Every structure is written in C-alpha cells, then in structure tokens.
Amino acid sequence: QVQLVESGGGLMQTGGSLRLSCTASGRTFRNYNMGWFRQAPGKEREFVAAISWSGGSTLYEDSVKGRFTISRDNAKSTLYLQMNSLKPEDTATYYCAASTNGALYRERSTYDYWGQGTQVTVSS
16 A cells, blocks of 8 residues: 655645645555645645546536646655645645545545645645
8 A cells, every 4th residue: 555644734824825846655656646635624624636547638616727737746655736826715625545546536536545634724
C-alpha cells in the first residue's frame, strides 16, 4: 500500500494563494492516479481535482476550474494542488487520495488510500 502525507495548509486572505503538497511513500507513486478532496465542517467530503498517473489527464470540480491546478512529480513521489484566487468557501480540510482505477473519477469510493488532511482557512 501507499502512505500519504499532506502539507502546505494554512490561513490565507481572500484572493491569496497556497500550494498544497502530498508526499507518498511505500509502493511506487507512479502506479496510482491521484486526487484531492476537501471537507468543510458539517459537510460531506467532496471532490476537488484528479490527475492520471502520468500527469497527462486532469479532472476538476467546476467551482475550482481556472483557480486550482493539480500536478505531480513522480520522481519526488509528490502530488501538488496550486490554489489561487482563494475564496472563503474554499475553507476546508484538504485530503489527497490514491486510486488504482484506470480512469479518473470524482467518487470517493474509487480511491483506495487517503492522507490525514491539511487545514486550509480563507478569511474574508
């Protein structure tokens, strides 16, 4: 299996930027499609973005398109989420996840491994 550790969260003002990282250990990182999810207090965990094992394909939730960019560095076994033009509604705990499925999916059930999360808070 693969172990995932997120970092890079913090407190940011509206309009600011943050870059989240997710470092993988264990099995070969490039074997997995990867995703970012987020969960706000009192809400369900929701899909944010996903990227294929090669980085050649990406998928985004509509509310983050044009603001967030998912990327990966397989040599460093690291997944990234660049978040620009942050809004208060982006406030949540952000989780990275690894999937052995061959395609990119939005559904949580299609991801096999999860990190512990990193908190992002955007003040108005």
